[in-house]
Structure formats: C-alpha cells, structure tokens
Amino acid sequence: MPAGHFRARASVSGNVRALAATAAALVLATGCGDNPEPVAEAAPYLDPGFVEAGGYRLHYALTLASDLPAVIAGSYGIQPRPNLAVLTFAIALC
Numbered sequence: 001m002p003a004g005h006f007r008a009r010a011s012v013s014g015n016v017r018a019l020a021a022t023a024a025a026l027v028l029a030t031g032c033g034d035n036p037e038p039v040a041e042a043a044p045y046l047d048p049g050f051v052e053a054g055g056y057r058l059h060y061a062l063t064l065a066s067d068l069p070a071v072i073a074g075s076y077g078i079q080p081r082p083n084l085a086v087l088t089f090a091i092a093l094c
Helices: 013-030 070-075
Strands: 050-053 056-064 085-093
Touching: none
Parallel strands: none
Antiparallel strands: 050 056, 056 085
C-alpha cells in the first residue's frame, strides 16, 4: 500500500452501533412467543361529532377531499386529492 493511504477499519463506531442494535432487536424478538391468553378486543372509538360548553354546541367533521362528491368539491373549489382533508365546524345554541 502506498505511503499516505490508509485502509478503512472494518469495525468503525457506526458499524458497531448498527451491529449492537441488530443484536438487541434479535434478542428481543426471541422473547416473543405464543401468548397463552387471548388479547381482549379494543373498544371501538365512538366520536359523537360535537362538544357542548355553556349554551353552545360545536359540531365538527373531518372528511377526506377524495371522499367528497365531485360536484360538491368543485362548488367550493376543492381539488379531490388523497392527501387533503376538509374540516368543517358549525356552532349552534343548545
């Protein structure tokens, strides 16, 4: 090897960290096994779509723009895209 050229070590700090992380993940994965007890099913999320405070009720809704009918979306100038949502609010007296 010519003078002034160094060969990279096979074990630099980044490789040791990656190796340690992989080893830790494998050790944790081996602890996972069959669970003799069944897991209880989670309760469904029930959102009434409104909150009340004082004499007011605030209604809210979040809808994906891609779920809106084209005529409705177009009337509000909304482009139906998969990464766009419409949040609506309405305040009413109780």
